[in-house]
Amino acid sequence: MSTEYTNPLFTVDSVLFTVKNGQxxxxxxxxxxxxxxxxxxxPGGFIDVEQDTNTDATASRxxxxxxxxxxxxxxxxxxxxxxxxxxxxFSVTLAYFALVACQDVSPQISSVxxxxxxxxxDLEKTNLAFDHLQIIQMAKQRxxxxxxxxxxxxxxxxAQFTIAQLKTVIEAIIEKPIQRKxxxxxxxxxRIFEIREExxxxxxxxxxxxxxxxxxxxxxxxxxxxx
Amino acid sequence: MSTEYTNPLFTVDSVLFTVKNGQxxxxxxxxxxxxxxxxxxxPGGFIDVEQDTNTDATASRxxxxxxxxxxxxxxxxxxxxxxxxxxxxFSVTLAYFALVACQDVSPQISSVxxxxxxxxxDLEKTNLAFDHLQIIQMAKQRxxxxxxxxxxxxxxxxAQFTIAQLKTVIEAIIEKPIQRKxxxxxxxxxRIFEIREExxxxxxxxxxxxxxxxxxxxxxxxxxxxx
DNA sequence: ATAATAGTGTCTTTAAGACAGTATACA
DNA sequence: TGTATACTGTCTTAAAGACACTATTAT
Numbered sequence: 001m002s003t004e005y006t007n008p009l010f011t012v013d014s015v016l017f018t019v020k021n022g023q024x025x026x027x028x029x030x031x032x033x034x035x036x037x038x039x040x041x042x043p044g045g046f047i048d049v050e051q052d053t054n055t056d057a058t059a060s061r062x063x064x065x066x067x068x069x070x071x072x073x074x075x076x077x078x079x080x081x082x083x084x085x086x087x088x089x090f091s092v093t094l095a096y097f098a099l100v101a102c103q104d105v106s107p108q109i110s111s112v113x114x115x116x117x118x119x120x121x122d123l124e125k126t127n128l129a130f131d132h133l134q135i136i137q138m139a140k141q142r143x144x145x146x147x148x149x150x151x152x153x154x155x156x157x158x159a160q161f162t163i164a165q166l167k168t169v170i171e172a173i174i175e176k177p178i179q180r181k182x183x184x185x186x187x188x189x190x191r192i193f194e195i196r197e198e199x200x201x202x203x204x205x206x207x208x209x210x211x212x213x214x215x216x217x218x219x220x221x222x223x224x225x226x227x
Numbered sequence: 228m229s230t231e232y233t234n235p236l237f238t239v240d241s242v243l244f245t246v247k248n249g250q251x252x253x254x255x256x257x258x259x260x261x262x263x264x265x266x267x268x269x270p271g272g273f274i275d276v277e278q279d280t281n282t283d284a285t286a287s288r289x290x291x292x293x294x295x296x297x298x299x300x301x302x303x304x305x306x307x308x309x310x311x312x313x314x315x316x317f318s319v320t321l322a323y324f325a326l327v328a329c330q331d332v333s334p335q336i337s338s339v340x341x342x343x344x345x346x347x348x349d350l351e352k353t354n355l356a357f358d359h360l361q362i363i364q365m366a367k368q369r370x371x372x373x374x375x376x377x378x379x380x381x382x383x384x385x386a387q388f389t390i391a392q393l394k395t396v397i398e399a400i401i402e403k404p405i406q407r408k409x410x411x412x413x414x415x416x417x418r419i420f421e422i423r424e425e426x427x428x429x430x431x432x433x434x435x436x437x438x439x440x441x442x443x444x445x446x447x448x449x450x451x452x453x454x
Numbered sequence: 455a456t457a458a459t460a461g462t463g464t465c466t467t468t469a470a471g472a473c474a475g476t477a478t479a480c481a
Numbered sequence: 482t483g484t485a486t487a488c489t490g491t492c493t494t495a496a497a498g499a500c501a502c503t504a505t506t507a508t
Contacts, residue, residue: 007234007236007237007273008237008274008276009234010234010235010237010319046234047235047308047317047319049235049310049316049317053309053310054307054308054309055306055308055319076305076306078303079282079303079306079321080281081274081281081282082280082281083276083280089276090274090276092237092274092282094306162460163460163461164459164460178498179497179498179499179500180460180461181461181462181463181497181498181499181500182496182497182498184461184462185496185497186496186497189496199460201459201506201507202458202459202460202506203457203458203459203506203507204457204458204459204460204505204506204507205458205459205460205461205504205505205506206459206460206505206506207459207460207461208460208461221496222450222451222453222470222495222496223449223450223451223468223469223495223496223497224449224450224497225497225498226449226468226497226498389487390487390488391486391487405471406470406471406472406473407487407488408470408471408472408473408488408489408490409469409470409471411488411489412469412470413469413470416469426487428479428480428486429479429485429486429487430479430480430484430485430486431478431479431480431484431485431486431487432477432478432479432480432485432486432487432488433478433479433486433487434486434487434488435487435488448469449468449469449497450468450469450470450495450496451470452470452471453470453471453495
Protein backbone atom coordinates (compact mmCIF):
# COMPACT_ATOMS: atom_id res chain seq x y z
CA MET A 1 0.00 0.00 0.00
CA SER A 2 1.46 3.34 -1.05
CA THR A 3 0.54 6.84 -0.03
CA GLU A 4 0.88 7.96 -3.62
CA TYR A 5 -2.82 7.83 -4.44
CA THR A 6 -4.53 10.61 -6.34
CA ASN A 7 -5.74 12.65 -3.39
CA PRO A 8 -9.17 14.00 -4.39
CA LEU A 9 -10.12 17.61 -3.70
CA PHE A 10 -11.58 17.96 -0.21
CA THR A 11 -13.93 20.81 0.69
CA VAL A 12 -16.06 21.78 3.68
CA ASP A 13 -19.53 23.26 3.02
CA SER A 14 -22.21 24.29 5.51
CA VAL A 15 -25.97 24.38 5.51
CA LEU A 16 -26.70 27.28 7.86
CA PHE A 17 -30.38 27.52 8.80
CA THR A 18 -32.35 30.13 10.62
CA VAL A 19 -36.07 30.80 11.07
CA LYS A 20 -37.32 34.23 10.02
CA ASN A 21 -40.99 35.21 10.19
CA GLY A 22 -42.01 31.60 10.65
CA GLN A 23 -40.06 30.45 7.60
CA UNK A 24 -37.07 28.14 7.51
CA UNK A 25 -34.24 29.92 5.66
CA UNK A 26 -30.84 28.80 4.45
CA UNK A 27 -27.75 30.95 3.85
CA UNK A 28 -26.47 30.82 0.28
CA UNK A 29 -23.72 32.63 -1.59
CA UNK A 30 -23.63 33.58 -5.25
CA UNK A 31 -20.78 31.90 -7.10
CA UNK A 32 -18.34 34.24 -8.84
CA UNK A 33 -16.22 31.61 -10.62
CA UNK A 34 -16.78 28.64 -12.89
CA UNK A 35 -18.21 26.09 -12.62
CA UNK A 36 -21.79 27.18 -11.94
CA UNK A 37 -20.95 30.90 -12.20
CA UNK A 38 -23.88 32.96 -10.93
CA UNK A 39 -25.60 30.00 -9.28
CA UNK A 40 -26.29 29.89 -5.54
CA UNK A 41 -24.09 27.62 -3.45
CA UNK A 42 -23.47 26.62 0.15
CA PRO A 43 -20.86 28.71 1.95
CA GLY A 44 -17.64 26.75 2.35
CA GLY A 45 -14.14 26.18 1.13
CA PHE A 46 -10.89 24.42 1.80
CA ILE A 47 -9.26 23.51 5.08
CA ASP A 48 -6.47 25.88 6.00
CA VAL A 49 -4.09 23.62 7.89
CA GLU A 50 -2.23 26.67 9.17
CA GLN A 51 -5.17 28.11 11.13
CA ASP A 52 -7.86 25.38 11.35
CA THR A 53 -7.41 22.86 14.16
CA ASN A 54 -9.95 20.59 12.47
CA THR A 55 -12.81 20.64 9.97
CA ASP A 56 -15.23 22.12 12.53
CA ALA A 57 -12.97 25.14 12.67
CA THR A 58 -13.01 25.35 8.89
CA ALA A 59 -16.81 25.34 8.76
CA SER A 60 -17.04 27.84 11.61
CA ARG A 61 -14.47 30.18 10.06
CA UNK A 62 -16.18 30.17 6.67
CA UNK A 63 -19.56 30.89 8.24
CA UNK A 64 -18.16 33.68 10.37
CA UNK A 65 -16.74 35.26 7.22
CA UNK A 66 -20.24 35.46 5.75
CA UNK A 67 -22.34 36.25 8.83
CA UNK A 68 -19.95 38.02 11.18
CA UNK A 69 -20.42 35.46 13.95
CA UNK A 70 -19.81 31.83 14.82
CA UNK A 71 -22.90 29.64 14.45
CA UNK A 72 -24.76 28.85 17.70
CA UNK A 73 -24.96 25.20 16.67
CA UNK A 74 -22.71 23.20 14.36
CA UNK A 75 -22.58 19.49 13.64
CA UNK A 76 -21.33 17.25 10.88
CA UNK A 77 -23.97 16.19 8.42
CA UNK A 78 -22.46 13.86 5.83
CA UNK A 79 -19.57 13.36 3.46
CA UNK A 80 -20.67 13.39 -0.15
CA UNK A 81 -18.23 12.12 -2.74
CA UNK A 82 -18.05 10.90 -6.30
CA UNK A 83 -16.50 11.42 -9.71
CA UNK A 84 -19.40 13.35 -11.26
CA UNK A 85 -20.59 15.86 -8.68
CA UNK A 86 -17.96 18.41 -9.71
CA UNK A 87 -17.12 18.72 -13.43
CA UNK A 88 -13.45 19.21 -12.45
CA UNK A 89 -13.19 15.60 -11.26
CA PHE A 90 -13.58 13.35 -8.26
CA SER A 91 -14.47 15.43 -5.24
CA VAL A 92 -15.10 14.88 -1.54
CA THR A 93 -17.22 17.34 0.43
CA LEU A 94 -17.83 17.32 4.14
CA ALA A 95 -21.19 18.98 4.71
CA TYR A 96 -22.01 20.62 8.03
CA PHE A 97 -25.38 21.63 9.36
CA ALA A 98 -25.57 24.80 11.49
CA LEU A 99 -28.05 27.10 13.20
CA VAL A 100 -28.11 30.79 14.19
CA ALA A 101 -30.64 33.30 15.42
CA CYS A 102 -31.55 35.58 12.52
CA GLN A 103 -31.65 38.56 14.93
CA ASP A 104 -27.93 38.15 15.52
CA VAL A 105 -27.01 38.02 11.84
CA SER A 106 -29.34 40.36 9.99
CA PRO A 107 -27.31 43.59 10.29
CA GLN A 108 -24.11 42.07 8.89
CA ILE A 109 -25.62 40.05 6.15
CA SER A 110 -27.16 42.92 4.22
CA SER A 111 -23.73 44.52 3.95
CA VAL A 112 -22.20 41.46 2.32
CA UNK A 113 -23.67 41.53 -1.15
CA UNK A 114 -22.82 37.94 -2.07
CA UNK A 115 -24.64 36.10 0.75
CA UNK A 116 -28.34 35.98 1.47
CA UNK A 117 -31.07 34.02 3.23
CA UNK A 118 -33.30 32.01 0.92
CA UNK A 119 -36.51 30.35 2.11
CA UNK A 120 -36.12 26.59 1.93
CA UNK A 121 -39.60 26.42 0.36
CA ASP A 122 -38.35 28.58 -2.53
CA LEU A 123 -35.37 26.41 -3.40
CA GLU A 124 -37.10 24.75 -6.34
CA LYS A 125 -37.14 28.11 -8.11
CA THR A 126 -33.47 28.72 -7.26
CA ASN A 127 -30.51 27.92 -9.47
CA LEU A 128 -28.33 25.85 -7.17
CA ALA A 129 -24.75 24.78 -7.88
CA PHE A 130 -23.47 21.17 -7.75
CA ASP A 131 -25.60 18.78 -5.67
CA HIS A 132 -26.24 21.47 -3.07
CA LEU A 133 -30.02 21.08 -3.29
CA GLN A 134 -29.76 17.45 -2.15
CA ILE A 135 -27.36 18.43 0.63
CA ILE A 136 -29.81 21.07 1.88
CA GLN A 137 -32.60 18.51 1.80
CA MET A 138 -30.49 16.08 3.84
CA ALA A 139 -29.76 18.83 6.36
CA LYS A 140 -33.43 19.75 6.58
CA GLN A 141 -34.38 16.13 7.25
CA ARG A 142 -31.78 15.88 9.98
CA UNK A 143 -32.98 19.12 11.55
CA UNK A 144 -36.57 17.89 11.45
CA UNK A 145 -35.65 14.60 13.11
CA UNK A 146 -33.59 16.29 15.82
CA UNK A 147 -36.44 18.69 16.49
CA UNK A 148 -38.69 15.77 17.37
CA UNK A 149 -36.47 14.52 20.20
CA UNK A 150 -34.41 17.51 21.35
CA UNK A 151 -34.45 21.27 21.92
CA UNK A 152 -31.96 21.95 19.11
CA UNK A 153 -34.24 24.66 17.62
CA UNK A 154 -33.38 27.01 20.52
CA UNK A 155 -30.22 27.81 18.54
CA UNK A 156 -32.44 29.61 16.04
CA UNK A 157 -33.45 31.97 18.85
CA UNK A 158 -31.73 34.64 20.96
CA ALA A 159 -30.32 33.51 24.32
CA GLN A 160 -33.55 34.53 26.06
CA PHE A 161 -36.75 33.35 24.45
CA THR A 162 -40.40 32.67 25.19
CA ILE A 163 -42.30 29.43 24.75
CA ALA A 164 -44.31 31.04 21.96
CA GLN A 165 -41.14 31.88 20.04
CA LEU A 166 -39.82 28.37 20.47
CA LYS A 167 -43.15 26.95 19.33
CA THR A 168 -43.08 29.10 16.20
CA VAL A 169 -39.57 27.97 15.32
CA ILE A 170 -40.34 24.31 15.90
CA GLU A 171 -43.49 24.51 13.81
CA ALA A 172 -41.59 26.21 10.99
CA ILE A 173 -39.07 23.35 11.02
CA ILE A 174 -41.35 20.34 11.24
CA GLU A 175 -44.17 21.97 9.27
CA LYS A 176 -46.82 20.78 11.74
CA PRO A 177 -48.54 22.45 14.68
CA ILE A 178 -47.52 21.17 18.11
CA GLN A 179 -49.09 21.44 21.55
CA ARG A 180 -47.79 24.30 23.63
CA LYS A 181 -48.30 22.10 26.66
CA UNK A 182 -45.93 19.41 25.34
CA UNK A 183 -43.23 22.03 24.94
CA UNK A 184 -43.67 23.29 28.49
CA UNK A 185 -43.51 19.77 29.83
CA UNK A 186 -40.26 19.15 27.95
CA UNK A 187 -38.72 22.40 29.14
CA UNK A 188 -39.66 21.47 32.69
CA UNK A 189 -38.56 17.82 32.47
CA UNK A 190 -35.20 18.50 30.80
CA ARG A 191 -34.10 20.66 33.75
CA ILE A 192 -31.68 22.51 31.45
CA PHE A 193 -33.57 25.81 31.24
CA GLU A 194 -33.70 28.70 33.63
CA ILE A 195 -36.57 31.08 34.22
CA ARG A 196 -35.38 34.67 33.85
CA GLU A 197 -36.74 37.40 36.06
CA GLU A 198 -37.94 39.50 33.16
CA UNK A 199 -41.09 38.84 31.26
CA UNK A 200 -41.89 40.30 27.88
CA UNK A 201 -45.16 41.68 26.62
CA UNK A 202 -46.73 40.20 23.54
CA UNK A 203 -50.22 41.56 23.01
CA UNK A 204 -51.77 39.86 26.01
CA UNK A 205 -50.44 38.48 29.27
CA UNK A 206 -46.67 38.93 29.62
CA UNK A 207 -44.59 35.92 28.63
CA UNK A 208 -41.93 34.21 30.71
CA UNK A 209 -38.40 34.32 29.31
CA UNK A 210 -36.24 31.20 29.43
CA UNK A 211 -32.50 30.64 28.92
CA UNK A 212 -30.40 27.53 28.58
CA UNK A 213 -28.62 27.11 31.93
CA UNK A 214 -24.98 28.19 31.55
CA UNK A 215 -22.86 25.19 30.59
CA UNK A 216 -25.85 22.87 30.22
CA UNK A 217 -25.88 20.43 27.33
CA UNK A 218 -28.99 19.61 25.36
CA UNK A 219 -30.67 16.36 26.32
CA UNK A 220 -32.44 13.90 24.07
CA UNK A 221 -35.98 12.93 24.98
CA UNK A 222 -36.98 9.27 25.04
CA UNK A 223 -39.94 9.89 22.83
CA UNK A 224 -40.54 11.80 19.58
CA UNK A 225 -43.12 14.48 19.03
CA UNK A 226 -45.63 12.99 16.62
CA UNK A 227 -45.66 13.99 12.97
CA MET B 228 -9.65 32.03 -3.27
CA SER B 229 -7.25 29.58 -4.88
CA THR B 230 -7.40 25.82 -5.19
CA GLU B 231 -3.71 25.61 -4.30
CA TYR B 232 -4.19 24.75 -0.66
CA THR B 233 -2.18 22.05 1.06
CA ASN B 234 -4.59 19.17 0.60
CA PRO B 235 -4.35 17.05 3.76
CA LEU B 236 -4.18 13.26 3.59
CA PHE B 237 -7.66 11.76 3.46
CA THR B 238 -8.34 8.20 4.62
CA VAL B 239 -11.41 6.01 5.15
CA ASP B 240 -11.48 3.71 8.22
CA SER B 241 -14.25 1.43 9.43
CA VAL B 242 -15.42 0.18 12.79
CA LEU B 243 -16.88 -3.23 11.92
CA PHE B 244 -18.85 -4.76 14.79
CA THR B 245 -20.32 -8.18 15.31
CA VAL B 246 -21.71 -10.03 18.32
CA LYS B 247 -20.12 -13.38 19.15
CA ASN B 248 -21.17 -15.44 22.17
CA GLY B 249 -23.01 -12.50 23.66
CA GLN B 250 -19.99 -10.20 23.34
CA UNK B 251 -19.64 -7.12 21.17
CA UNK B 252 -16.54 -7.53 19.00
CA UNK B 253 -14.71 -5.19 16.64
CA UNK B 254 -12.52 -6.12 13.67
CA UNK B 255 -8.95 -4.86 13.96
CA UNK B 256 -5.84 -5.32 11.85
CA UNK B 257 -2.24 -5.39 13.01
CA UNK B 258 -0.19 -2.56 11.51
CA UNK B 259 2.88 -3.63 9.54
CA UNK B 260 4.36 -0.17 8.90
CA UNK B 261 5.26 2.89 10.90
CA UNK B 262 3.81 4.75 12.61
CA UNK B 263 2.39 2.49 15.32
CA UNK B 264 4.02 -0.64 13.88
CA UNK B 265 2.61 -3.71 15.58
CA UNK B 266 -0.35 -1.86 17.10
CA UNK B 267 -3.94 -2.73 16.27
CA UNK B 268 -5.81 -0.39 13.95
CA UNK B 269 -9.14 -0.01 12.19
CA PRO B 270 -9.27 -1.53 8.71
CA GLY B 271 -9.19 1.19 6.07
CA GLY B 272 -7.13 3.04 3.53
CA PHE B 273 -7.24 5.55 0.72
CA ILE B 274 -9.95 6.20 -1.83
CA ASP B 275 -9.14 4.66 -5.19
CA VAL B 276 -10.76 7.12 -7.57
CA GLU B 277 -10.37 4.58 -10.38
CA GLN B 278 -12.62 1.94 -8.84
CA ASP B 279 -14.54 3.59 -5.96
CA THR B 280 -17.68 5.48 -6.94
CA ASN B 281 -17.67 7.16 -3.53
CA THR B 282 -16.34 6.77 0.01
CA ASP B 283 -18.96 4.12 0.87
CA ALA B 284 -17.42 1.97 -1.85
CA THR B 285 -13.98 2.54 -0.36
CA ALA B 286 -15.10 1.41 3.09
CA SER B 287 -16.97 -1.57 1.68
CA ARG B 288 -14.04 -2.63 -0.50
CA UNK B 289 -11.55 -2.44 2.36
CA UNK B 290 -13.83 -4.46 4.63
CA UNK B 291 -14.43 -7.07 1.96
CA UNK B 292 -10.67 -7.47 1.61
CA UNK B 293 -10.43 -8.39 5.28
CA UNK B 294 -13.62 -10.42 5.79
CA UNK B 295 -14.42 -11.83 2.36
CA UNK B 296 -17.83 -10.17 2.22
CA UNK B 297 -19.51 -6.79 2.08
CA UNK B 298 -20.86 -5.62 5.44
CA UNK B 299 -24.60 -6.12 5.99
CA UNK B 300 -24.86 -2.59 7.33
CA UNK B 301 -22.68 0.44 6.63
CA UNK B 302 -23.13 4.07 7.56
CA UNK B 303 -20.95 7.12 7.98
CA UNK B 304 -19.92 7.80 11.53
CA UNK B 305 -17.82 10.96 11.67
CA UNK B 306 -14.94 12.81 10.13
CA UNK B 307 -12.03 13.20 12.52
CA UNK B 308 -9.32 15.67 11.64
CA UNK B 309 -6.45 17.59 13.13
CA UNK B 310 -2.75 18.30 12.97
CA UNK B 311 -1.70 15.93 15.77
CA UNK B 312 -3.62 12.69 15.30
CA UNK B 313 -1.06 11.34 12.82
CA UNK B 314 2.64 12.09 13.46
CA UNK B 315 3.10 12.57 9.70
CA UNK B 316 1.01 15.74 9.76
CA PHE B 317 -2.51 17.10 9.39
CA SER B 318 -4.86 14.26 8.56
CA VAL B 319 -8.54 13.81 7.78
CA THR B 320 -10.22 10.45 8.39
CA LEU B 321 -13.76 9.54 7.47
CA ALA B 322 -14.83 6.82 9.92
CA TYR B 323 -17.58 4.36 9.02
CA PHE B 324 -19.54 2.12 11.31
CA ALA B 325 -20.53 -1.33 10.00
CA LEU B 326 -22.17 -4.58 11.06
CA VAL B 327 -21.95 -8.23 9.98
CA ALA B 328 -23.10 -11.59 11.25
CA CYS B 329 -20.10 -13.37 12.72
CA GLN B 330 -21.40 -16.67 11.26
CA ASP B 331 -20.85 -15.26 7.76
CA VAL B 332 -17.30 -14.11 8.42
CA SER B 333 -15.65 -16.60 10.76
CA PRO B 334 -14.31 -19.05 8.16
CA GLN B 335 -12.49 -16.36 6.14
CA ILE B 336 -11.14 -14.38 8.99
CA SER B 337 -9.00 -17.09 10.53
CA SER B 338 -7.22 -17.48 7.19
CA VAL B 339 -6.20 -13.81 7.13
CA UNK B 340 -3.51 -13.63 9.76
CA UNK B 341 -3.49 -9.86 10.11
CA UNK B 342 -7.15 -9.31 11.04
CA UNK B 343 -9.03 -10.47 14.09
CA UNK B 344 -12.08 -9.85 16.26
CA UNK B 345 -11.35 -8.19 19.59
CA UNK B 346 -13.96 -7.89 22.33
CA UNK B 347 -14.83 -4.23 22.85
CA UNK B 348 -14.60 -4.82 26.59
CA ASP B 349 -10.94 -5.85 26.17
CA LEU B 350 -9.86 -2.73 24.30
CA GLU B 351 -8.29 -1.12 27.36
CA LYS B 352 -5.70 -3.87 27.36
CA THR B 353 -5.10 -3.49 23.62
CA ASN B 354 -2.40 -1.38 22.02
CA LEU B 355 -4.39 0.73 19.58
CA ALA B 356 -2.94 2.98 16.88
CA PHE B 357 -3.75 6.69 16.45
CA ASP B 358 -7.04 7.83 18.01
CA HIS B 359 -8.74 4.60 17.01
CA LEU B 360 -9.88 3.85 20.56
CA GLN B 361 -11.93 7.06 20.63
CA ILE B 362 -13.35 6.30 17.19
CA ILE B 363 -14.44 2.84 18.34
CA GLN B 364 -16.06 4.38 21.40
CA MET B 365 -17.95 6.86 19.21
CA ALA B 366 -19.12 4.00 17.00
CA LYS B 367 -20.23 1.98 20.02
CA GLN B 368 -22.23 4.91 21.34
CA ARG B 369 -23.92 5.37 17.99
CA UNK B 370 -24.72 1.67 17.78
CA UNK B 371 -26.16 1.74 21.30
CA UNK B 372 -28.35 4.73 20.49
CA UNK B 373 -29.60 3.23 17.23
CA UNK B 374 -30.37 -0.02 19.03
CA UNK B 375 -32.78 1.82 21.30
CA UNK B 376 -35.00 3.07 18.46
CA UNK B 377 -34.44 0.68 15.55
CA UNK B 378 -33.83 -2.94 14.57
CA UNK B 379 -30.29 -2.23 13.31
CA UNK B 380 -28.86 -5.14 15.38
CA UNK B 381 -30.47 -7.65 12.99
CA UNK B 382 -27.43 -7.01 10.77
CA UNK B 383 -25.35 -8.85 13.38
CA UNK B 384 -27.49 -11.95 12.70
CA UNK B 385 -28.00 -14.34 9.78
CA ALA B 386 -30.90 -13.57 7.43
CA GLN B 387 -33.19 -15.87 9.44
CA PHE B 388 -33.16 -15.39 13.18
CA THR B 389 -35.19 -16.02 16.30
CA ILE B 390 -36.41 -13.50 18.84
CA ALA B 391 -34.07 -15.01 21.42
CA GLN B 392 -31.05 -14.46 19.15
CA LEU B 393 -32.09 -10.88 18.51
CA LYS B 394 -32.59 -10.34 22.23
CA THR B 395 -29.09 -11.66 22.96
CA VAL B 396 -27.51 -9.36 20.38
CA ILE B 397 -29.40 -6.30 21.61
CA GLU B 398 -28.47 -7.00 25.21
CA ALA B 399 -24.82 -7.43 24.26
CA ILE B 400 -24.92 -4.02 22.57
CA ILE B 401 -26.76 -1.96 25.16
CA GLU B 402 -25.41 -3.93 28.13
CA LYS B 403 -28.82 -4.14 29.77
CA PRO B 404 -31.50 -6.83 29.81
CA ILE B 405 -34.64 -6.04 27.83
CA GLN B 406 -38.14 -7.48 27.84
CA ARG B 407 -38.72 -10.18 25.24
CA LYS B 408 -42.27 -8.91 24.96
CA UNK B 409 -41.16 -5.41 23.92
CA UNK B 410 -39.13 -6.93 21.11
CA UNK B 411 -42.06 -8.98 19.84
CA UNK B 412 -44.30 -5.92 19.90
CA UNK B 413 -41.76 -3.98 17.87
CA UNK B 414 -41.34 -6.78 15.34
CA UNK B 415 -45.09 -6.94 14.98
CA UNK B 416 -45.66 -3.17 14.85
CA UNK B 417 -42.88 -2.44 12.35
CA ARG B 418 -44.50 -4.72 9.75
CA ILE B 419 -41.09 -5.22 8.10
CA PHE B 420 -40.51 -8.83 9.20
CA GLU B 421 -41.82 -12.07 7.76
CA ILE B 422 -42.54 -15.27 9.63
CA ARG B 423 -40.73 -18.17 7.98
CA GLU B 424 -42.35 -21.59 7.77
CA GLU B 425 -39.51 -23.31 9.58
CA UNK B 426 -39.01 -23.25 13.28
CA UNK B 427 -35.81 -24.14 15.07
CA UNK B 428 -35.36 -26.12 18.23
CA UNK B 429 -33.57 -24.58 21.15
CA UNK B 430 -33.80 -26.80 24.20
CA UNK B 431 -37.50 -26.30 24.76
CA UNK B 432 -40.40 -25.27 22.57
CA UNK B 433 -39.34 -24.62 18.95
CA UNK B 434 -38.69 -20.99 18.08
CA UNK B 435 -40.18 -19.05 15.20
CA UNK B 436 -37.74 -17.81 12.56
CA UNK B 437 -38.10 -14.28 11.21
CA UNK B 438 -36.61 -12.51 8.17
CA UNK B 439 -36.58 -8.91 7.05
CA UNK B 440 -39.14 -8.68 4.22
CA UNK B 441 -37.29 -8.49 0.89
CA UNK B 442 -36.67 -4.86 -0.04
CA UNK B 443 -38.01 -3.54 3.28
CA UNK B 444 -36.17 -0.66 4.94
CA UNK B 445 -35.66 -0.45 8.67
CA UNK B 446 -38.05 1.85 10.48
CA UNK B 447 -37.36 4.08 13.46
CA UNK B 448 -39.60 3.69 16.46
CA UNK B 449 -41.09 6.79 18.09
CA UNK B 450 -39.88 5.78 21.49
CA UNK B 451 -36.59 4.47 22.92
CA UNK B 452 -36.11 1.33 24.90
CA UNK B 453 -35.23 2.45 28.40
CA UNK B 454 -31.68 2.27 29.64
C1' DA C 455 -65.34 44.92 29.69
C1' DT C 456 -63.10 42.76 25.66
C1' DA C 457 -59.70 40.73 23.17
C1' DA C 458 -55.42 38.62 23.03
C1' DT C 459 -51.96 35.94 24.60
C1' DA C 460 -49.86 33.07 28.70
C1' DG C 461 -50.17 29.38 31.55
C1' DT C 462 -52.64 25.18 34.25
C1' DG C 463 -55.48 20.97 35.06
C1' DT C 464 -56.73 16.80 33.62
C1' DC C 465 -58.48 13.17 30.68
C1' DT C 466 -57.15 10.34 26.82
C1' DT C 467 -53.89 7.75 24.09
C1' DT C 468 -49.83 5.11 22.96
C1' DA C 469 -46.17 2.20 23.56
C1' DA C 470 -42.96 0.26 26.86
C1' DG C 471 -42.01 -2.40 31.49
C1' DA C 472 -43.22 -6.11 34.46
C1' DC C 473 -44.61 -10.46 35.14
C1' DA C 474 -47.79 -14.29 35.60
C1' DG C 475 -49.65 -17.77 33.02
C1' DT C 476 -50.02 -20.99 28.97
C1' DA C 477 -47.84 -23.85 25.09
C1' DT C 478 -44.64 -26.99 23.09
C1' DA C 479 -40.58 -29.69 22.66
C1' DC C 480 -37.28 -33.08 24.42
C1' DA C 481 -35.14 -36.01 27.89
C1' DT D 482 -43.61 -36.13 33.90
C1' DG D 483 -40.48 -32.50 34.50
C1' DT D 484 -37.80 -28.85 32.83
C1' DA D 485 -36.49 -25.63 29.59
C1' DT D 486 -37.58 -22.51 26.30
C1' DA D 487 -41.31 -20.03 23.49
C1' DC D 488 -45.22 -17.29 23.44
C1' DT D 489 -49.58 -14.60 25.24
C1' DG D 490 -52.44 -11.74 28.27
C1' DT D 491 -52.85 -8.01 30.87
C1' DC D 492 -51.88 -4.62 34.37
C1' DT D 493 -48.89 -0.74 35.27
C1' DT D 494 -46.22 3.29 33.96
C1' DA D 495 -44.41 7.31 31.43
C1' DA D 496 -44.88 10.83 28.39
C1' DA D 497 -47.38 12.94 24.57
C1' DG D 498 -52.05 14.76 22.51
C1' DA D 499 -56.23 17.23 23.17
C1' DC D 500 -58.61 20.72 25.04
C1' DA D 501 -61.14 23.28 28.44
C1' DC D 502 -60.27 26.50 31.93
C1' DT D 503 -57.94 30.26 34.51
C1' DA D 504 -54.58 34.35 34.62
C1' DT D 505 -52.72 38.62 33.13
C1' DT D 506 -51.98 42.43 30.19
C1' DA D 507 -53.36 46.40 26.84
C1' DT D 508 -57.01 49.00 24.96
